Amino acid sequence: MKAAFFSMNLNNEEQAMKCPHLIKWMITSCKAAGNRPYVPSLFELKEYCSTTSHRKCPFYMKDPLSADKAVSCLASK
């Protein structure tokens, strides 16, 4: 619910840049990590979550809905 609220507030450019699994609500957390929200480190945020490289993130790749995009992204490189 919170994720939906925030994704609505993001503009198109940010949506394209940031990982869809990132939840920014008081504490930035990742919902792709499992049952429990995972709080990424500053390095992870900079290297994966906040850039187009989020498609290379092992958490993103594990997610079945995003796996196809990740594979196609890596294949194109």
Place this chain on the structure above:
Amino acid sequence: MVIFWIFAVIAMVGLAGYAGQVAAVIKTVRAGSKGTVAGTPPGQAPEEDFCPPISILKPLKGLDDNLFDNLESFCLQDYPAYEIIFSIQDHDDPVCRIVRKIRAKYPHREISILIEKCGDGLNPKVNNLIPAVRAARYEHVLISDSNVLVGRDYLRAVASPMKDDRVGLVSSLIRGVRGRTLGSVFENLHLNSFIAGSVCLLDRFLHMPCVIGKSMLMRKGDLEEIGGMQAVKDFLAEDYIIGKRMHDSGRRVVLSNYAISNVNEYWGLKKFINRHTRWGKLRWKIGGVKYLSELAGNAVFISFLPLLLSGFSAMTASLAIGVSAVKMAGDYYLGRRLDTGMNPLLYLFVPVKDIVIGCIWFVPLLSSSVVWRGNRYVIGDNSLLAPYPESGLWTLSTRVFNALRTREA
């Protein structure tokens, strides 16, 4: 009136014991400021340049708070030669994805990811460590928990006492840092007062080895001589047993004054209660009658009992407030000495935390079963684990409860 004075005397004895813990922590920390290592005989200079190659073994399961930074801190060591072995039991564990990120960030480091299911024993941490010890390439092995954050000079500090061949094991002082929820604040307050105080008291004044498995440096040969990890696979307190056997075999067990940070950020109150119930049960099974002294040592809890039993009066309230104030001041001082960086206002939670701990104290006397990392066990003498019996009314009720909970989830 008699009740009041009985509890007042016990509370004073508890405060005296607490003063001993504070003194022990100060003595341990001061040993560091003078450039000596705790456990080093007085007058003997520490050996700073002893840097044997070390295999760091990291048993991992699940995503701990601050996990990436914790693991990364081991990749940033100012140390000539070492390897890191991340040991995981399950391919589906989300921690696999964190360690892959770590390895990608530090390609020049010797990092191995070992995913091997081992069901040799009942202790899941030891099961995770058995393949890691086997895979370790170096003679010196450092077992370190996943929720530990260290500075760049950590390996040098803990390796230094190993120059002495008589030293068999080096453990470290622990401090809790970065609490953001009530459960994690309670945990950090308890680690920085009772746990740090007790470990230092036993080491400094009573000369009893008290090893906490968050950081244990040993030689592989010494570990094998006391039976290896296989010998402790069914013990809940495998760290204590290793330390005790090392001590009994004639080797010295040293408490390094290097304080490692145990990062507890987002713990719930339930996790805090579960952990200290489990630790209480193992101390009851290991210490026996000595466990009773822990209640007397909880001066805050004792000082609140007259309020409960005799009702509110100026005397009972004064005792509770006075003892709580002393304990808060002492814990604040310890926090400063251990450099925990906790907000001073959080020390106002100390009396509440001590009352919770006082209530938890009674649980081990009534129950000897524990749930750890999803498994249920019965604890025997010296924390020897046995599978939880699969029959009887208790099991039936547990199964019904679990089934209902699963259905709700």
